[in-house]
Amino acid sequence: MQSLAVRVIGAVAAGTLAAGLVVGCSGQSQVPSIGYAVDAVIASYNGGSALGASSGSAAVFGRVLTGFFYTGPDGQQVADTDAGTAKEVPGEAQTVQYRLNPDGVYSDGVPTSCDDLVLAWAAHSGRFTKPGDRGPAPLFDAADSAGYSDIERVDCQPGSKDATVVFRPDRHFLPWRTLFTAGELMPSHVAARVANVPNVVSALQSGEPGGIQRLADFWNNGWTMSSGNLDVSRFPSSGPYRIESYSAEDGLVLVSNERWWGNKAETGRIVVWPKTVDLKSKVSDNAIGVVDAGAGSVKDLNLDGFSVRDVPGRGVEQLVLGTGAVFGSADARRGFALCVPRQALFDKLGKAKDAPKTGLGTAPLNSRIVQQDSLYYPAVIGAADKYRGSDIPAATAALGNAKPTIRIGYLQPDARRAQTVAMIAEACKPAGITVVDAGSADFTPTALTAGKVDAVLASTASAPGPTGSQAGIASTSALLTGSGLNFGRFGNGRYDAIADQLAADDNSTATLNLLTEAENLLWSEMPSIPLFASPRTIAFGNGLQNGIAGPTQGGTGWNMDRWVLRR
Incomplete structure (x- = not known):
């Protein structure tokens, strides 16, 4: 044998x-x-794209495409000095100096260079736009712009190992270690070659529209994998x-x-x-x-x-709701949330056998943007109390005379998510709600944007697998107006402003007040329904x-x- x-x-x-x-x-x-x-x-080699982030590229290519930092096993940002070094330096504006490893070279023999940082910044910054059905839309289909949109410029001599990143004078981005990370620093020389752009840095600095359009087209689609x-x-x-x-x-x-x-x-x-x-x-x-x-x-x-x-993960198992059609009003979204049996779902499907006694994974998750083991968590979740169990009278009252049919999509096969949908369907039936299991083997969260489903059942950033980090950038970004990860197209100016302030203010009292306001707003507007820490x-x-x-x-x-x- x-x-x-x-x-x-x-x-x-x-x-x-x-x-x-x-x-x-x-x-x-x-x-x-x-x-x-x-x-x-x-689905994509490009972990900074909406497709890459929502499919889980970071969990596959973290040791293929390195960056200045990577997400460690506890969700923390860890410096990768093999790739290079990054440090804040004094200045009137927030300034970070990046130095790529002098020995750094791609597997095709082309040295790593600051051109890669310039391309990453340009793709995520939101500066390069085209006309869209809701006003200017980004040329680059980036997962998010958090931090990158605050950068005024990236000083880089093409081909150099050094870059100086200077933020706008009125901005400060506290979690700057989440920038230029593993999976986000893409090989700019490949984009330049295929897009027929002689020099990525010059094209982006000069704003040459034809070259930038070709770079964006490649960045969006050229690293798709089939x-x-x-x-x-x-x-x-x-x-x-x-x-x-x-x-x-x-x-x-x-x-x-x-x-x-x-x-x-x-x-x-x-x-x-x-x-x-x-x-x-x-x-x-x-x-x-x-x-x-x-x-x-x-x-x-x-x-x-x-x-x-x-074990409980750092990802948020959740229902991401659309904001049109059946969920065109906050009343409809709240009515559905009132019938979702969050406590029962946690008890049956969300408990991780090896969860700690306190903190992460010990109860239904009552926040979308605050970690369950954060010191802020107990103080910011009061608005979640009314959505713990299946409250049929309250759900019926919120829905009025509506008897909606709600299609919940997720990537199959997934026995736990199939059970989740079945439990929600059973719990919501007395409220006159028909829940349809719209899971499929080729499901992607863009089905929500396209109106093919009414909700996505997935983890943070609508991804099917490993998600989450201590910094929580994806959780926050997935609810920002215009974000590439905002598949439900939720938009709220006050939430956007709070997210901006949270990224810049490290005062604990101000942070507590902002987080509390944000969660109260999100439980009222209900763009998503958090269930539990993804086990x-x-x-x-x-x-x-x-x-x-x-x-x-x-x-x-x-x-x-x-x-x-x-x-």
Whole structure:
């Protein structure tokens, strides 16, 4: 009978197998390829785009596209000095100096440069617009503009390793470490080549409309990923792994980047299996070494032979509501929220087995933008009390004579979210509300914007898999007017102003007052219904070393280059 190690690496070419199989002093062998199952969707290489952020690119490409910071396992921002260094310097305006590692070079041989920062800033800044149906719309389909829109300029000599970022004199962005991060610093030389723009920095600084339009078109669509023939020349790496291939049958194959200047990856090959894969069969075929998935999302998943933990994530499991059609009024949105059985949903589906005794994941989540383990949390959630259970008389009164049909969309297969919709349907039926399960295998949150569904059931930023961070930028941005992550098209000028103030003011009293006002406003306007901290099942196969659970937007693959599997 074949050994487990041989079965796991059976797909690896014989030459690689012979070179990669290392026998340790314990008699165990290092497996040269590790399967990583994560319920993100491989849709875009560009983690800064709305498509990339809402599909979970950060959980897949964090060690392929590096940045000055990355999201650590507790949701904190961690400096990545392999990529470069960033520090605030004195000045009349907030100023941050960025220095890319002198040895930094993409896997295609082109050095990293400040041109990459200029492109990231331009794409996220909102400065470059086109006419839209609601006024000027951004040319770049960025996930958000938080912090980037406050930047006055990025001083960069094309090709240089140094950049000085100067913020507007009237602005200060406290969480500046969330800028130019892993997955957001894209290879500008690829955009320049394909868009036929000789110099990205010059084109953006001069405002040349034709060149900027071509850059935006590529930034929006040129890094989209589909299974099959991937033109890998468009996807060079700045991290310890690079893309070798991607297909539905063989997964996303990451291999050691020979040009990586930092510590070499411990395992030469990682195969990423996204949410669309049949996880049960992959596990039974011994093709998986690490699992990072929504708790209860895969029915009857047998993880014998794994070390398993169910933990609360930093993402917000929620219903994102549309603001048109059936939900065109706040009364309709509040009426629906009054019948949603949030406490019962948490009790049955939201409790993580290994949750702490206090804080994150210990009760229904009563805030959209404040972390459950934050010192501010208990003081800002009073408005949520009336929406704890299913209050049919109150829901009926809020709806008046309306008997709405509400289509809830989510990415299938997902057993837990299917149960969530079924429980909501049952609870809301007495209020005259018909809830339709509109989940599908090709669902994306843009269906809400297009009016094909009335609500999205997902985590923060409408993403299907790992989400959330301590800074909470995506949570806040997903409700800002015009944000790329605002799929329900909610817009409230006062909320936008509060978000701006929160990003600039570190006075605790002012912060408490602003957060309280924001949550009261959101519970009144009801653009979304928070349910619970997204529970995550994170499992490491026996013999897997250096695995550290990461129930955040960076996923458990945040340190995949340190993984070693011995069997």
